[in-house]
């Protein structure tokens with residue numbers, strides 16, 4: 001399998017999986033995608049029904065990874081997807097709310113959010129590939145919550161990898177701070193910056209823009225555009241499908257709480273592989289960049305002043321970093337056109353409009369996309385309603401998914417709503433909706449009292465670089 005860039009115009013040699021594993025964007029600024037989508041027929045799907053999750057992951061990854069020996073790849077999958085780490089043998093069990101409506105649990109990993117599903121695999125792939133190359137990697141990032149902690153829990157104790165994670169001092173919830181700062185592994189460096197999240201991001205940019213420093217200190221990232229993260233997410237669409245269906249040609253729909261379009265993009269890939277998905281419903285919060293596109297054909301990135309801080313904060317985005325992948329497929333994989341839209345129109349005008357393009361109608365008709373938006377008030381009602389009706393407590397992001405799913409259910413087609421986090425991570429909104437605290441999984445009882453390690457620094461590039469240099473010595 002070869003990988004090409006969404007902005008490819010014929011130049012540049014196609015790459016293999018392990019070459020793009022440790023890379024971010026393609027050199028032309030595009031995102032990597034496989035040169036084609038391997039097809040899975042009904043007979044194969046039927047055979048996969050009986051597989052444990054780790055072996056299903058191996059089967060799907062094998063279609064995309066041909067530069068890791070099969071036995072090694074299988075071992076990596078089995079080491080990653082264990083009941084011990086993800087809480088159940090099923091790994092991503094389906095919970096029936098009522099006939100035709102399900103929640104798929106993706107948030108029982110170490111940080112209680114769906115990002116663990118991909119990040120845990122990434123940690124093991126990184127360790128494997130770095131050892132094979134005899135290289136080191138220093139992951140340097142900025143977080144306001146979920147991504148940073150998922151990355152740290154995936155990379156803790158891994159050989160060849162260090163993590164330097166900046167976060168705005170005092171801005172994360174006490175639970176999130178406790179989760180991250182109680183990691184005492186030598187290779188994990190928590191750095192609280194006196195400032196806001198944008199200051200942290202500016203520091204990451206400043207360090208990444210210093211190319212000699214970046215190369216010498218092997219600075220990398222784990223952001224959501226990484227193809228390995230995406231392909232890891234494809235697996236749970238297959239696992240959700242086989243649980244929600246009884247026949248191998250039955251249609252099933254998914255509703256996905258979305259921000260950067262990473263999660264639902266994996267659903268798109270699964271559908272392109274032939275998985276019988278009727279609809280992929282994109283649920284947004286007040287930051288409705290994606291809902292606007294699927295309703296109108298207009299994709300308009302927001303300024304930071306125009307980006308709302310909401311009670312489903314992991315979906316608070318100004319642009320959807322993975323969206324370019326879908327547009328590449330929608331436009332018949334025309335890399336020159338994608339480069340014009342994302343490289344030029346967005347940079348110059350901040351938007352593009354496909355309303356007049358016949359391809360736009362295909363997003364719904366040929367690719368199964370639908371969308372909707374949910375607000376704080378919707379979230380509160382949905383959390384209360386789901387609790388009253390089914391006795392199930394959902395987090396704020398999952399509530400956005402459930403709210404939007406209601407408008408897109410079709411008779412005879414099961415609707416699977418992806419549960420992207422557990423309520424305990426967003427306790428204050430749960431209290432607002434239900435007047436009671438969410439329950440806390442046993443392993444998180446008392447984490448606020450654990451010893452913590454965090455370094456507090458000013459937003460000073462030179463000081464940060466000096467810290468990295470010292471830690472790598």
Ligand SMILES: *Cc1c(COP(=O)(O)O)cnc(C)c1O
Pocket residue numbers: 113114115146224257258259260261262263264314315397420421
């Ligand atoms: C990251 C995240 C999302 C959004 O996922 P994308 O892949 O960015 O669309 C939704 N819910 C939760 C809880 C998250 O952490």
